[in-house]
Amino acid sequence: MPEDLKHVADDYQWGFKDDVEPELALKGLTPETVKRISEAKGEPAWMTEFRLKALEIFYKLPMPKWGPDLTALERQLDDFFYYVKPPSKGVADRWEDVPEEIKRTYERLGIPEAERKVLAGVGAQYDSEMVYHKIKEELEKKGVIYVSIEEGLREYEEIFRKYFAKIVPPSDNKFAALNSAVWSGGSFVYVPPGVEVDVPLQAYFRVNTAGFGQFERTLIIVDEGAKVHYIEGCTAPLYTTEALHTGVIEIYVHKNANSRYTTIQNWPTNMYNLVTQRAVVEEGAYHMWLDGNLGSKVTMKYPSSILKGRGARAEVLSIAFAKSGQHLDTGAKLIHLAEDTSGSIVSKSISKGDGRASYRGLVKVNRNAERAKANVECDALLIDTESKTDTYPYMEIENETAQIGHEATVSRLADDQIFYLQTRGLPEDEAAALIVRGFIEPVAKALPLEFAVELNRLIELEMEGSVG
Amino acid sequence: MAKSLEIQDLWVSHDGKMILKGVNLSLPLGEVHALMGPNGAGKSTLGKVIAGDQAYTVERGRVLLNGEDITGLEPDERARKGLFLAFQYPLEVPGVSIANFLRLALKERLGRDVPVTEFYARLQEGLKTLEWDEEVLGRYLNEGFSGGEKKRNEILQLLVLRPQVAILDETDSGLDIDALKVVARGVNSMRGPEFSALVITHYQRLLNYIVPDVVHVMMDGRVVKTGGPELALELEARGYDWLKEEVAHAGGS
Numbered sequence A: 001m002p003e004d005l006k007h008v009a010d011d012y013q014w015g016f017k018d019d020v021e022p023e024l025a026l027k028g029l030t031p032e033t034v035k036r037i038s039e040a041k042g043e044p045a046w047m048t049e050f051r052l053k054a055l056e057i058f059y060k061l062p063m064p065k066w067g068p069d070l071t072a073l074e075r076q077l078d079d080f081f082y083y084v085k086p087p088s089k090g091v092a093d094r095w096e097d098v099p100e101e102i103k104r105t106y107e108r109l110g111i112p113e114a115e116r117k118v119l120a121g122v123g124a125q126y127d128s129e130m131v132y133h134k135i136k137e138e139l140e141k142k143g144v145i146y147v148s149i150e151e152g153l154r155e156y157e158e159i160f161r162k163y164f165a166k167i168v169p170p171s172d173n174k175f176a177a178l179n180s181a182v183w184s185g186g187s188f189v190y191v192p193p194g195v196e197v198d199v200p201l202q203a204y205f206r207v208n209t210a211g212f213g214q215f216e217r218t219l220i221i222v223d224e225g226a227k228v229h230y231i232e233g234c235t236a237p238l239y240t241t242e243a244l245h246t247g248v249i250e251i252y253v254h255k256n257a258n259s260r261y262t263t264i265q266n267w268p269t270n271m272y273n274l275v276t277q278r279a280v281v282e283e284g285a286y287h288m289w290l291d292g293n294l295g296s297k298v299t300m301k302y303p304s305s306i307l308k309g310r311g312a313r314a315e316v317l318s319i320a321f322a323k324s325g326q327h328l329d330t331g332a333k334l335i336h337l338a339e340d341t342s343g344s345i346v347s348k349s350i351s352k353g354d355g356r357a358s359y360r361g362l363v364k365v366n367r368n369a370e371r372a373k374a375n376v377e378c379d380a381l382l383i384d385t386e387s388k389t390d391t392y393p394y395m396e397i398e399n400e401t402a403q404i405g406h407e408a409t410v411s412r413l414a415d416d417q418i419f420y421l422q423t424r425g426l427p428e429d430e431a432a433a434l435i436v437r438g439f440i441e442p443v444a445k446a447l448p449l450e451f452a453v454e455l456n457r458l459i460e461l462e463m464e465g466s467v468g
Numbered sequence B: 001m002a003k004s005l006e007i008q009d010l011w012v013s014h015d016g017k018m019i020l021k022g023v024n025l026s027l028p029l030g031e032v033h034a035l036m037g038p039n040g041a042g043k044s045t046l047g048k049v050i051a052g053d054q055a056y057t058v059e060r061g062r063v064l065l066n067g068e069d070i071t072g073l074e075p076d077e078r079a080r081k082g083l084f085l086a087f088q089y090p091l092e093v094p095g096v097s098i099a100n101f102l103r104l105a106l107k108e109r110l111g112r113d114v115p116v117t118e119f120y121a122r123l124q125e126g127l128k129t130l131e132w133d134e135e136v137l138g139r140y141l142n143e144g145f146s147g148g149e150k151k152r153n154e155i156l157q158l159l160v161l162r163p164q165v166a167i168l169d170e171t172d173s174g175l176d177i178d179a180l181k182v183v184a185r186g187v188n189s190m191r192g193p194e195f196s197a198l199v200i201t202h203y204q205r206l207l208n209y210i211v212p213d214v215v216h217v218m219m220d221g222r223v224v225k226t227g228g229p230e231l232a233l234e235l236e237a238r239g240y241d242w243l244k245e246e247v248a249h250a251g252g253s
């Protein structure tokens, strides 16, 4: 690692910059940029039109007037790179074929290693494009599709078109519109009826270019009775300029299917992370969002589940760790459209220094959704006196048979708790870290092992010298 | 005689209010002493200050452990030197299982990695002495525990960590008679030439099971009387008034 980056990497482990020269870089948000992205990808005309229309919607929609302050971002919107193509001959399916410099980055992030160990498939996105995509052969034989979103459009246009932007239309919110206009990269997943993918599919998102916006788009279709777990992890080097990550994730969980989507974002603290994630859950099906927000300057993210079929279930487990200078506005939405649907949200947030973690959630029960059940639990832990948290639990209940539970707690890292653990021999920092780990335990235990380890490491690092 | 724990002229304040006003107390290795006294006398404060609670300010005096001045040490440093405080009100730590916590604590106590088998052996022994089901190890530290369970858990920690000096702050309060016997058995199992304890209690009842070598009585921030086990019986029979008078007379100075 270059000497001058060492101090950065000490604080932010993935903060090293890679030596990669892009092939094409498009700056500024104009119809011209949008057309050139579409052209570079060789897209069908309908997609080019879709993009241009989305750009118009983006221009028209106002910035969100609630939540974190986005005025600085608004001023910068024209200065971002909207498309940065890494030097590559397309998406490799052999690790050897990934360009050397990019490969080194991912190897440093431990990715091929992870693949060998436990994954059913791996995808890697570098700036705007997927550079690697690979799925285990036996799954491919069973008809499981796991490719870049571009290849999804190219090779499976019929299914692609049936679902794309149907779950999250461009008009959904300003940033969904932005993504729809300039999307690039992301995964396309299709699991055929009855096929159970027992080990996770994993995607890694890496941003390298300074002042860059990453707009990945992922579409996951889990057909009847099928099962899948998709994991994404995100890192970037630390730059002084701000960056933008605006993803759109659409998931369709068909009848009796089972799906799970895990995100752990550890973006550096100059990243605006504004993501729209939504799943439609059909009859008897189950979907889980596991959402870990550790990094970024501002995050706005409320994974939602539309419980569309009778007896559909959704669960959201969410962890946010807001450190100084960060505002993490996260939560979840449960939309009950059918009878006997049930949902649960468990949100744990930690605020440290002047960090601010907000829970913002919606439980909506439609008139026809008889016997819907929803339970929301949000707990906040404040480490320092200037740490902040707030809770905005919205409820729209239109059916009186609904059973809705809501519980919120705010606690402070207590001196007497730390003292108690210290009298058993644990040093102060370790005592504090143990209390924090215990606080998130109900969510952390559902995390994939490597993320759980990473999270523990982060907590230990953050709690060092933080008390006393 | 080797002094295990020694308190010398200890003055302690909290928020500008003096709570301990010149405590002197010696606890030799191998002995068990009882510390009694009316509510508010400063017994718990003494226990916490010995353990290193920084909520209190030591104005004067010293705490010695095996002759070493530990007055300025962090609570965890004292613990690693063999000091243990069973809390009057043990704290809850949600999400941290007893097993996990004790594993970390034992590692610190011994200053080395602890093989699973060794750890497990200590746990098993402790559980057996306390007639406690193994199932409790998976529960989160004191979370949702009854008052009695919390006290029992303090003694489990004592049995696993095996300190040299233990201060037990009203471990008997809130215990039913069977639990009291079990907890006393736990403490007695630790007794020996390498262990000493300061047992804070209001009741003679506990001292029937944990028979002390010496009884101290604290009043208004000082140890005002020290005697044999019969002193506890006398307090049980006569209350504290006679002693207050005695102190008032003697304290005419």
Ligand SMILES: Nc1ncnc2c1ncn2[C@@H]1O[C@H](COP(=O)(O)OP(=O)(O)OP(=O)(O)O)[C@@H](O)[C@H]1O
Residues within 6 Å of the ligand: B014, B019, B037, B038, B039, B040, B041, B042, B043, B044, B045, B046, B055, B088
């Ligand atoms: N943290 C504190 N904040 C305020 N006052 C305190 C604090 N700790 C102790 N005190 C005061 O110091 C005095 C001694 O309290 P302490 O708890 O040591 O008494 P005790 O002898 O243990 O009483 P008990 O038998 O009721 O447990 C009391 O007047 C108490 O109110």
Ligand SMILES: [Mg+2]
Residues within 6 Å of the ligand: B043, B044, B045, B088, B169, B170
């Ligand atoms: Mg007390």
